Amino acid sequence: MDRLTSPRTIKYIMEKYGFRFSKSLGQNFIIDSNVLDRIIDGSELSETDHILEIGPGIGVMTQVLCENCEKVVAVEIDSALIPVLEETVGAFENLKVIHNDVLKLDLKALFESEFRAKKPKLIANLPYYVTTPIIMKFLEERVPVSDLIVMIQKEVADRMMAVPSTKAYGALSVAVQYFTEPSIVTTVSRGSFMPMPNVDSSVIRLKVRANPPVILESEAIFFKTIKDAFGKRRKTLLNALSSGILGMNKDQVRTALAASGLSENLRGEALDIDQFATLSNEIFKVMKTN
Template sequence: MERLTSPRTIKYIMEKYGFRFSKGLGQNFIIDENVLTRIIEGSEVTKNDMILEIGPGIGVLTDVLCENASKVVSVEIDKSLIPVLTETVGHHENLKVINSDVLKIDVKALIAEEFGDVKPKLVANLPYYVTTPIIMMFLEERIPISDLVVMIQKEVADRIVAKPSTKAYGALSVVVQYFTEPSIVTRVSRGSFMPMPNVDSTVIRLKVRDVSPVQLEDEAIFFLTIKDAFGKRRKTLLNALSSGFLKISKDQAREALEIAAINENTRGEALDINTFATLANAIYKVRNKEEK
């Protein structure tokens, strides 16, 4: 069989198994060998690494992961692709394929069972429709992985790595940068897939932080502060903080902003992660004082 990036091979497999691409599952298979090379290089996968893959499809990325890593566990939601994967990548002795929805299983238990105490790297060509839910599940639930190296929609990647005072900067930027050190691995044109999607993609690497980049009095308040600040981008921080999830009064919001030395007319997109931490700690102080 030719390399799985060959459109002819993909068509042969589809005809053999009566497979049809599912738009609902966001199925787009990589047909550019260079993209696979850049993913392996960007994720720095070696024989010392263990890999968790989500959405292997017909095994295009799975194949090269197995060739470069010590163990690969691939979770595929589409039952019809399991016999396909048996044919295309079943010869790899270091591969285990699990037919399940990664958003509905106990991933921590799966990692403990398959990888023991080793933190695997998550490497995946993620379906666009579940990109953010999957990334945030792994980060917010602190699932033990060392890196997320994922192919996602270009616009989402741009939001993740965005800097303050830019159009792309938002809550997703701050939260992901709190949990990880993000970097762009490579840009991928829509013509690198079969079928061709309507958007371009980006491979992004999120290196999970071992230590928090900021000191917080209360992590929950930090996240709520970010959520309120970006809830309505046109609102000033004074108005955004006093009409959102934090449930603080305008006087409390004004006092917290004064403590944090932030002008009350500033908007959320102007704050970097350190300033958000300072503001969240000030809100904690104000709320704690009121409760006493």
């Protein structure tokens, strides 16, 4: 079967089904077959892999996944694309298409029925507006996937990869690096899509860690610490942590900072994940004794 990246093919399908791109759903279809090859290579797919694809669109990526993997479950939110997918990739016996919103889907039930003990790889060309909610849902709820390989806005990928003391470094950087080992698969120019978005994209691979890289007294306190520390970037840790969701006063924060070996005048972006772990553990101790 010919690949579905041809603009002529896409226009034919759109005319046949009366389909129109939805801005509200952030629909942009890949029209560069080289991008597909780079994603396949970077995902290290094998013929025994099971795949959960989010947002198959007209089946551009779905087709390649079905050709390379044992099983593909594709979740599509747009009802107008379900009959399109039936035509473009419906012949694949190793494919199941589900019409639903992945953020509203019962993922536990889905995984029990479709993947059982197998950990699938999540592969998706995500609409920019739901990128972070979808990724963090899978990570925070510890949905049993081995990797998340997602096409996202380049700026967001840069934030996920960022290191301390850089402009892009923030709460998202720490959270993603806590749950996964991130790496950039490829960058994708805006001209590789139809319609063409206003920004370039990156494909990022998030390899889910078997165990977190730090030992925590409380994961909840750890993430609250991160949220407070980056909540107002211009504030020092002393001021940020004493005016946020942790509900601590300045004396408590001073005690935790001193026990962590950190200056009161540091800002959140200066701390790496190990320092955030140490600080949150000391905050946990302070809060426990008060």
